[in-house]
Structures are given as C-alpha cells and as structure tokens.
Amino acid sequence: MLTNPVLFAVGVACAAGTLVWGRSSLRLLRAARRAEGAIAADGTGAQSAQLLRAAFQKELHAAVLYGIVGATNVIASVSNDMIFDAPRLLLLVPVGLSLAYHRRLVQDAQALEERARLDRRIEEVLAQEQLAPARWADRLAPEDLPVIEGFEIGHVYQSGEGAMAGDFYDLYPTGASRVAAVIGDVAGHGIEPSITAFQVKYLLRVFLRQYRDPAQAFEELNKLMSAGSRPEDLVSMCSVVFDAEASTLRIASAGHPAAYLWHDGEVRALRATGPLLTLDPNAEYYSREVTLEPGDLLLLYTDGLAEARAGGQLFGEERIAAILRRDPGVDVDTLCKSLLEAARDFATGPLTDDVAILAIRRT
Numbered sequence: 001m002l003t004n005p006v007l008f009a010v011g012v013a014c015a016a017g018t019l020v021w022g023r024s025s026l027r028l029l030r031a032a033r034r035a036e037g038a039i040a041a042d043g044t045g046a047q048s049a050q051l052l053r054a055a056f057q058k059e060l061h062a063a064v065l066y067g068i069v070g071a072t073n074v075i076a077s078v079s080n081d082m083i084f085d086a087p088r089l090l091l092l093v094p095v096g097l098s099l100a101y102h103r104r105l106v107q108d109a110q111a112l113e114e115r116a117r118l119d120r121r122i123e124e125v126l127a128q129e130q131l132a133p134a135r136w137a138d139r140l141a142p143e144d145l146p147v148i149e150g151f152e153i154g155h156v157y158q159s160g161e162g163a164m165a166g167d168f169y170d171l172y173p174t175g176a177s178r179v180a181a182v183i184g185d186v187a188g189h190g191i192e193p194s195i196t197a198f199q200v201k202y203l204l205r206v207f208l209r210q211y212r213d214p215a216q217a218f219e220e221l222n223k224l225m226s227a228g229s230r231p232e233d234l235v236s237m238c239s240v241v242f243d244a245e246a247s248t249l250r251i252a253s254a255g256h257p258a259a260y261l262w263h264d265g266e267v268r269a270l271r272a273t274g275p276l277l278t279l280d281p282n283a284e285y286y287s288r289e290v291t292l293e294p295g296d297l298l299l300l301y302t303d304g305l306a307e308a309r310a311g312g313q314l315f316g317e318e319r320i321a322a323i324l325r326r327d328p329g330v331d332v333d334t335l336c337k338s339l340l341e342a343a344r345d346f347a348t349g350p351l352t353d354d355v356a357i358l359a360i361r362r363t
Contacts, residue, residue: 015074022060028052029056031052032052032053050111140197140198146172148171150363151179151244152363155169156337156339157355157356167184168185174241177245178244183300187235196235204239216285218237225277234255235254236256237277239253247291251287252287254273254274254275254277255277261297261298273288292362297328297332297362299358300358300359304356305339305357323335336358
C-alpha cells in the first residue's frame with residue numbers, strides 16, 4: 001500500500017532521469033568505441049577516445065545514481081518500516097566510486113579543459129583564415145578610394161571561386177595635377193598570384209611617381225618582375241595618368257583587355273600597347289595620349305567581366321562597349337554595378353573568375 005505519495009513521485013521522476021542519462025551514456029559509449037576503433041585503424045584520435053570514454057563513465061554514473069534514488073524512493077513509499085529504507089544504503093556505492101576515482105575525475109576534467117582551450121584556438125585560427133581573403137582583397141581592390149577633385153570615381157569588385165584574388169586596382173595622385181589609375185590581373189588563383197598582385201600594385205606606385213610616362217614605368221617594372229618572379233606569374237595591367245592641368249590622359253596597357261573611353265559622343269577602344277608583364281624581360285611599351293574634356297569617361301575592367309560565359313559564348317567586349325554607349329552619362333557607380341549585373345544575368349552559372357571594374361569621369 002502506498003504510504004508516501006511524495007516519495008513515490010520523486011522515485012518515478014528519478015526513473016525518468018535514469019532513462020535520459022542512460023540514453024546519453026549509451027550514445028557516448030558508441031562514440032568512444034568508434035574513436036577507439038579509429039586508433040586501432042590509423043593510430044589517431046587517442047585523446048578524443050579518452051575524453052569520450054570519461055564522459056561515458058560520468059553519464060553512466062549519473063544514470064546509476066538516478067536509478068538507485070528512484071528505485072529506493074519507490075520502495076520506501078510503500079511502507080514506513082525501516083526495512084524499506086535499507087535499500088537506500090545502495091547510494092553508498094556511487095558515492096564510494098566517486099571518492100575512489102576522484103583523482104581520475106580531476107584528470108579528466110583537466111584534459112577536457114585543455115581540449116576546450118585547443119578547440120577555441122582552432123576556432124580562432126579558422127576565423128582568421130575566413131577573414132584573410134576578404135582583408136587581402138581589400139588591400140588589392142579597396143572599398144574606399146581617395147576623393148580626387150575634378151573626377152568622379154566608380155568601382156566594383158567581386159571575387160571568383162578562388163579563395164584569394166589576383167585582380168587589383170588602384171587610384172592615387174602622382175603630382176599636383178596628375179592622378180594615376182591602375183587595374184590589373186595576375187594569372188591563376190590562390191595565394192601566390194595574390195602575393196604577386198600585391199607586389200605589382202605597390203611597385204608600380206613607386207615607378208609611376210618616378211616616371212610620368214606609364215609605358216616607361218611598365219618597362220622598369222617588367223624588368224624587375226621578370227628577374228624575380230615565377231615564369232607563370234603573367235600579369236596583364238593597364239595604367240592611366242590623368243593630367244587635369246593639361247586636360248589629357250596618357251594610357252599604357254600590358255596585354256590587358258581594351259579600355260573604353262567615352263569622348264566627343266563616341267566610345268573608343270584603347271587596346272594594349274605592349275605584351276603581358278614578365279612575358280619578355282626586354283619588352284617595349286608605349287603610351288597613347290588623348291585629350292580629356294569635362295564629361296569624358298574612361299572604363300577599365302579585368303577579363304573576368306568579358307569572359308563571363310553562357311555555354312560557349314562570351315559576354316565579350318562589344319557588350320561592355322554597348323552598355324557604356326547606351327547611357328554614358330549614368331552615375332559611375334551605377335555603371336560599374338550595371339556591368340557586373342549584366343554579366344551575371346548573361347552567364348549560365350556563377351562567375352568563376354574575379355571581376356574588377358573601375359570607371360573614371362572628368363567633371
């Protein structure tokens with residue numbers, strides 16, 4: 001006969017707890033056995049197996065404790081006789097095991113703490129690896145370009161499938177009335193082309209401040225890069241020096257896709273004036289000088305834009321020129337974004353190559 005409903009309810013609740021802890025311990029046991037099997041197979045994962053086994057033992061200990069408490073409370077609830085309280089002495093078993101293995105429990109806790117510290121460090125490293133491509137891309141194709149009086153600047157950049165980018169652009173003053181704009185692309189994907197792009201971008205800054213003619217800067221840069229770079233580090237690049245005082249632009253292109261200039265109501269293609277950098281250490285480059293008037297717009301881009309694919313068909317330079325020709329007075333940022341969106345809409349799949357676009361209008 002039930003004499004203590006409270007004890008009975010506690011016993012049933014503890015029985016439910018036993019099921020929960022028991023299921024958890026069985027799951028950990030299976031995981032520990034798999035980890036131990038991996039040790040036997042390839043010798044790895046010893047610490048993981050140890051921690052899983054320790055966690056299983058603790059979960060089993062909790063399940064046994066809940067089971068004993070539940071069973072003894074149910075037994076005690078049916079009578080007030082002391083004999084029905086005797087089974088509670090079984091609680092001394094898990095208590096004794098805890099005392100006997102207290103050093104092992106502390107060691108397991110220390111091992112778990114060390115593993116947590118290691119996991120946290122791994123998470124920090126992974127987070128840095130995820131941020132690194134974005135940080136690196138921002139150095140090569142920065143979101144914020146300097147404000148240059150007398151010019152409107154638009155730009156957009158999208159990385160392809162590669163983790164690191166080889167495309168880059170730059171804009172900076174080289175004199176009291178001169179501004180240099182640069183766009184380039186290093187062949188390949190990954191960290192090596194990105195490093196080369198970084199070197200090329202900042203070496204060219206030095207040469208463009210030293211030489212007013214971008215073609216001469218290219219020749220010096222080409223000699224330097226050819227002597228120290230890998231043979232596969234081919235670089236296409238276009239550099240333009242705007243002279244606001246003389247109302248001209250001087251452009252040189254090392255094997256880069258055609259730049260397009262909106263001038264006097266027409267779109268004009270400004271094509272390469274020399275080969276790819278590092279292709280020939282003795283290569284010669286020349287510059288074109290063009291009159292620059294208010295409202296004129298120069299469009300620079302990398303080949304990822306023109307080479308967007310729909311099956312075997314390329315987006316191509318003609319579509320780029322047509323978009324510029326359709327609305328040459330559009331805001332420069334809008335123009336860059338429209339070009340990228342048009343290439344995305346044209347392509348049958350995601351754009352796999354990096355795309356950089358730079359638009360500059362004389363105001």
